[in-house]
Amino acid sequence: MSERFRKRGRESPETVPAKRLRQYDATENRIETIEMLMAQVGAFNVVGVLLRIQQLELLISECLPDDKEQVLAILKRYVNRPPSHATSSYATIVGLLNVGFYPIIAECLGALMQALQKALLKGKWEKARGLLHFFTELYNCNVINGSSILRLYLTFALQCVADEMDGLVPQLRSDFFAYCVITALPLIGRDLQLSGESFEHLITTLHIYMQKRKQSNGVLLSIFEDTDQQEDYLDTFWLQIIHLRQNNWLKHDGRRPSMFFDIKLCSSLQHDLPELDMPEVNLVLEYPRPWVVFRIFDIEYLDIELPSTSTERYHLECEILEIFQQTCMDRKVCADSLVTLIDRNSGGLAAHCVVEVILGQMLALPKSPQITLAYGSVLVEMCKRRPNIMHKVIAEATLVFISKMSSLRVACFDRLVNWLSHYMSNFSFAAGWKHWEPFFTDSSIDCELNPLAIFMRELLKKCVRLSFHEAIRQTVPVSLHKYMPPFPNALVPYFDSETPTGQLAQELNKELRMKRTNPEKIEEILARSELDKQPKIHVLITCVLRMGCASFTHTFAALKIMKTVLSDLVTNEEDSHSILSGLVDLWVTNEQFQYVVAEKLLRMNIVQAKYIVSWIFTPRLKKDLTKMYLWELLYAVMRHIKNPERGPIVLDDESDFGFKHLMLDAVLRIVKALNVSFEENKSAVHHLDDDYWFKWMLGRLEDFLFVHFNDLNKIKSRLIKMCTGPNMCEPAVKIIQRFLAICLKSKPEPNASP
Numbered sequence: 001m002s003e004r005f006r007k008r009g010r011e012s013p014e015t016v017p018a019k020r021l022r023q024y025d026a027t028e029n030r031i032e033t034i035e036m037l038m039a040q041v042g043a044f045n046v047v048g049v050l051l052r053i054q055q056l057e058l059l060i061s062e063c064l065p066d067d068k069e070q071v072l073a074i075l076k077r078y079v080n081r082p083p084s085h086a087t088s089s090y091a092t093i094v095g096l097l098n099v100g101f102y103p104i105i106a107e108c109l110g111a112l113m114q115a116l117q118k119a120l121l122k123g124k125w126e127k128a129r130g131l132l133h134f135f136t137e138l139y140n141c142n143v144i145n146g147s148s149i150l151r152l153y154l155t156f157a158l159q160c161v162a163d164e165m166d167g168l169v170p171q172l173r174s175d176f177f178a179y180c181v182i183t184a185l186p187l188i189g190r191d192l193q194l195s196g197e198s199f200e201h202l203i204t205t206l207h208i209y210m211q212k213r214k215q216s217n218g219v220l221l222s223i224f225e226d227t228d229q230q231e232d233y234l235d236t237f238w239l240q241i242i243h244l245r246q247n248n249w250l251k252h253d254g255r256r257p258s259m260f261f262d263i264k265l266c267s268s269l270q271h272d273l274p275e276l277d278m279p280e281v282n283l284v285l286e287y288p289r290p291w292v293v294f295r296i297f298d299i300e301y302l303d304i305e306l307p308s309t310s311t312e313r314y315h316l317e318c319e320i321l322e323i324f325q326q327t328c329m330d331r332k333v334c335a336d337s338l339v340t341l342i343d344r345n346s347g348g349l350a351a352h353c354v355v356e357v358i359l360g361q362m363l364a365l366p367k368s369p370q371i372t373l374a375y376g377s378v379l380v381e382m383c384k385r386r387p388n389i390m391h392k393v394i395a396e397a398t399l400v401f402i403s404k405m406s407s408l409r410v411a412c413f414d415r416l417v418n419w420l421s422h423y424m425s426n427f428s429f430a431a432g433w434k435h436w437e438p439f440f441t442d443s444s445i446d447c448e449l450n451p452l453a454i455f456m457r458e459l460l461k462k463c464v465r466l467s468f469h470e471a472i473r474q475t476v477p478v479s480l481h482k483y484m485p486p487f488p489n490a491l492v493p494y495f496d497s498e499t500p501t502g503q504l505a506q507e508l509n510k511e512l513r514m515k516r517t518n519p520e521k522i523e524e525i526l527a528r529s530e531l532d533k534q535p536k537i538h539v540l541i542t543c544v545l546r547m548g549c550a551s552f553t554h555t556f557a558a559l560k561i562m563k564t565v566l567s568d569l570v571t572n573e574e575d576s577h578s579i580l581s582g583l584v585d586l587w588v589t590n591e592q593f594q595y596v597v598a599e600k601l602l603r604m605n606i607v608q609a610k611y612i613v614s615w616i617f618t619p620r621l622k623k624d625l626t627k628m629y630l631w632e633l634l635y636a637v638m639r640h641i642k643n644p645e646r647g648p649i650v651l652d653d654e655s656d657f658g659f660k661h662l663m664l665d666a667v668l669r670i671v672k673a674l675n676v677s678f679e680e681n682k683s684a685v686h687h688l689d690d691d692y693w694f695k696w697m698l699g700r701l702e703d704f705l706f707v708h709f710n711d712l713n714k715i716k717s718r719l720i721k722m723c724t725g726p727n728m729c730e731p732a733v734k735i736i737q738r739f740l741a742i743c744l745k746s747k748p749e750p751n752a753s754p
Contacts, residue, residue, distance in 0.1 A: 031070055034059050038078050041089045049089055050260055057096045064101050072108050080115050082126035083133040083183075085319050091134060092257040092265075095141030099268040105143065106271055113274050120278065123285040129180045132156070135273070136184045139191075141258045142265045146191060148273035150198050155276050156181050157205040163281070171214060172287035175234055178209055182237045189241070190249035203245070210238050220702070220738045221365045222292045225407040236293045240314065294360030296400045297352045316350065320357045328374050335381030342386065351386075355379070355393045362419060363412040366706030372415050376422045383427070391431065394423065398432055402439050405451045410699020411706050414628055417455065421462035429463055429475045437477050449626055449692035456483040458628050464488075465592055488590035490549035493542055501539050504529045508543040512558075519565050526569075534578040537569050541582035545597065549586075555597060559604060566606045576611035577618065591629040599636050609637050609662060617669040625673070626696050634666065635707060642711070660714045667712075670701050671722065671732050678729035698731055705739045716740065 037052050037059070063071050079090050098105040112131060119128035132152070139149045156177040163169035163177075181202075185192075192199045215232055222230035258265060323341065327334035342350040362368050362375040383390040401408065401416060408416070424431055440456055447453065460483055463472050469487055476484065494505035507525050511517060526536050540562075548558035559566070570576055580598060587593040601607040615621070616630050624630055641659050677694045705712060712719065719740060723733045 030059050030063055031067065031074075034063070034071065035074055038074060038090075041086055041093075050257055053089060053092055053096070053257055053261075056093050060093070060097060061100060064097075064104060068104055072104070072111065075108060076111060076115065079112065079134050080119075080127055080131060082130045083318070084130070084322050087130065087133050088137045088140070088256045088258060091137035091141050091143070092261060094138060095143050095258060095265045095268065096261060098141075098143050098271075099264060102269055109138075109144070109271055110274060113276060117276060117279065121282075123282075123287075125176055125288050129176075129183075132180050133184055133187075136187050137256075137258075139188055140256060142268055143271060144273055145270040146195055147198070148271070149188065150192055150195060150202065152273060152276060153181050153184070154198075154202050154205070155278060157202055157209070159278050160209040161205055169281050170283070170287055172290065173281065174209065175213070175290065176288055178206060178213075179234055179237070181206065182234070182241055185241055186244060186249075189244060193245075193249060203241075206238070206241075210234070220735075221290065223294060223360075223363050223365065223409060223412050224404055225409060226404075230292045230294065233291050233293050237314070289366075291364065294356065294363070296359070296397055297356055313349070313353065316345065316353050317357050320350075320354050321361070324358065324361070324378065325369075328370060328378065331374075331377040331381050334378045335385060338378070339382055339385045342389065351389050351393045352396075354382070355390075355397050359397060359419075363415055365409070365411055366709050368415065372418045373422065376419045380423060380426045383423075391427075395432060395435065399435060402436055402452070402455070405455050408451070409702065410696055411703035413455070413458075413699070414631070414703075417458050417462055417628065421459055421466060424463060425466040429467060429472060433475070433477050433480065437479055440483070441479050447692065449696070451692065453483065454626055454692075454696075456480065457485070461485050461591065461628075485591075486589040488587075488593070490546055490586055490590075491588060492546060493585045494539060500529070500531055501535060504531060504536065504539050505543055508540060509546075512543055512547045517561055519562060522562065522565050523568075526565075533569070534574055537566075537575055537578040538582040538585075540569070541566070541579045542586045545583065545586050552593075552596060555593075556600060559597075559600060559606075563604055563606065567604075570606055573611050573614060576607045577615050579607060580612070580615045581620070591627065595629045595633050595636075598633055599640075602637060602640060609641050610665065612637050613662060613666055613669065617673060622673075623693075625700070626693060631700060631703070634704075638662065638666070638708065660711065663708055663712060664715050664718055666704060667701075667715075667719070668722070670697065670704060671728070673697055674701065674732045675727060675729050678731075679727075698735065701732060702735055702739075705736070709739065712739075 034056060037056050041049060041052050041056070060071055075090075075094065079087075079094075094105060094108065112134070116128055116131040119125075119131065135144065135149060135152060138144050139146065160174040160178045163171075163174040192202075213234075215235065224230055320338065320341065323337045324334060327337055338354050342354060344350075358375050358379060361370075362372055368375075379390070379394065383394070398420065440452060460472060460476065460480075464485060469485075473481065473484055494502045497503060497506050504525070508522065511521050511525060522540070526540065529536055531539070544558050544562050544566075545555060548554035548556070566579065570579055579601065583594055583597055583601075587597070598607070598612060602609060602612060613634065616634055617625075621630065638659075641662055674694065674697050677691065677697065681691055681694065719736055722728070723736050
């Protein structure tokens with residue numbers, strides 16, 4: 001047989017003809033270009049989305065049917081994602097391909113249905129919701145028929161009712177299925193309503209479920225205790241569906257790309273989706289956590305144009321949240337994208353929605369998706385780009401928070417103070433004081449524990465941390481000077497040299513002032529003293545910290561020199577409390593030093609974590625429990641124990657005092673303080689609701705449970721037992737029970753809706 005007709009084996013690039021290499025390279029280049037354009041369709045600030053859709057149609061058409069597997073893999077990868085503004089663009093691409101490649105698109109739809117079933121089986125909830133929204137957009141692109149999408153919706157809706165009748169299925173699972181359908185209906189409800197009885201069956205099924213479902217999430221998850229504008233997310237979206245039906249499903253203008261290709265899309269044949277086999281209930285899976293819809297702006301009272309439909313605000317918020325989640329790691333890119341969105345929507349409503357969504361995510365309970373600085377830095381960058389719009393909207397939002405401070409949950413308090421102080425530090429601390437002044441001149445807030453008084457004191461402390469005491473005092477109006485923290489000076493508690501403690505302090509100071517301090521001589525001086533051990537420790541730590549009071553660097557250097565002496569002296573809880581009390585007595589006017597130095601003592605293994613926790617809840621610091629620095633210290637201790645790689649911390653007895661035991665100890669001490677206050681208030685003249693301290697501690701209990709809700713699952717049985725114990729105050733029991741019901745069997749979704 002001639003070489004010409006002999007079957008060739010596997011060829012190396014050197015033996016392949018140049019023409020075939022060019023063909024291979026052209027195919028690879030087309031695949032890479034398709035990948036790049038698909039990513040650009042899903043990106044933000046892309047002006048030519050329609051042009052890219054046309055380019056993708058041509059490129060993919062050239063690759064089909066030869067490179068079908070590669071093209072379908074790319075399509076499935078970009079479609080199998082949470083819902084986004086690009087979902088309609090991807091659906092338009094599939095719709096255009098359906099005109100010429102009907103069998104291939106049928107195969108793609110079958111694969112996507114399998115992906116949907118797999119996502120439901122594996123608990124990939126947002127991917128499953130994204131696929132359902134994609135199928136909805138495919139209906140708008142004339143790819144699938146109305147009976148198919150309606151049958152798919154009914155499969156989800158009937159699952160809600162079946163789960164509710166079972167009684168053993170978590171409501172979170174049923175809520176998710178209802179949420180998927182309810183959020184997709186506005187996109188095609190007007191067309192589906194023409195289907196008659198089938199559509200009415202769907203609406204009736206959803207109505208039955210919404211009437212029977214329990215509504216207990218808003219009480220615990222709302223940012224404000226008065227839940228006037230903090231409604232359950234599913235109830236809010238269902239009210240929108242009712243409103244749309246009453247208005248004949250007002251057409252939602254979502255700027256769908258499919259509208260520009262309507263003539264071509266209408267010429268294609270429609271597909272019938274295969275049946276979806278709903279997976280069985282899996283109690284091991286963690287379901288999406290419920291949330292409340294956060295509102296601080298009443299659009300009716302703002303001088304801006306109202307949205308044309310009740311769902312327009314929801315879709316705008318979803319787009320804002322999507323932009324933030326995808327670009328928040330680069331604050332400048334994120335700010336540019338959000339500013340572009342504001343300009344595209346003519347400012348007004350969009351600017352208020354941006355601030356509302358970002359602050360809502362920052363204050364979300366039980367935990368915000370990102371750190372507070374991530375949200376604050378984006379708002380600062382937006383203020384630099386659109387100062388006339390953004391400063392005004394943020395000022396309005398701040399006034400709302402101040403006016404509702406008495407109902408703001410304590411679990412959100414720290415985040416609000418941290419954000420506002422950071423925002424003001426970027427603009428010379430000049431914004432807001434005159435507008436806030438009327439709220440703080442009322443005689444009703446003269447009480448030291450009034451929420452407004454606590455807020456202003458903590459805000460000014462944070463501002464002093466970020467600037468200088470005198471600079472902040474000159475900026476703040478005179479009427480607010482009473483809330484200023486005292487000037488941070490180190491106080492010397494031992495002046496009288498005739499007392500035993502004064503004599504010991506004088507000898508220690510003399511030795512510590514030497515050019516080279518000798519720890520052995522310090523030990524000799526302590527050994528000669530006739531004082532008890534705890535007073536010796538108290539005097540020593542005040543002298544050491546007094547020598548290094550010029551800065552944190554000096555303080556840390558002094559502690560490093562005396563580490564051996566202090567470690568040998570501090571051996572039990574009383575010794576640890578003595579060293580921490582000495583720290584407080586010296587820096588009584590500087591809470592930041594107390595927090596930082598106490599954490600440093602923990603890192604240096606001079607004081608153990610469990611003793612810091614017990615010290616925080618001593619009677620001496622009862623009033624200080626309304627201050628942020630003690631809770632910052634408590635959370636810092638928990639973080640360091642949980643992640644020992646952050647510092648040289650060694651658990652003293654892992655079997656008894658590990659991380660979960662430390663958490664349990666903190667919860668027990670908070671509850672004990674609440675029980676004592678509850679019993680005292682029973683015999684007091686004033687009503688329990690007027691006891692700001694008790695309310696604050698209840699809020700701190702919520703905050704602690706929220707911050708550690710994933711870890712506290714390890715001690716769930718102890719929490720349940722605690723609720724049934726004797727002499728437990730009813731408000732604390734209710735908080736723990738709500739937490740156990742909502743947080744322990746759920747987890748936040750990375751792309752949760754606003």
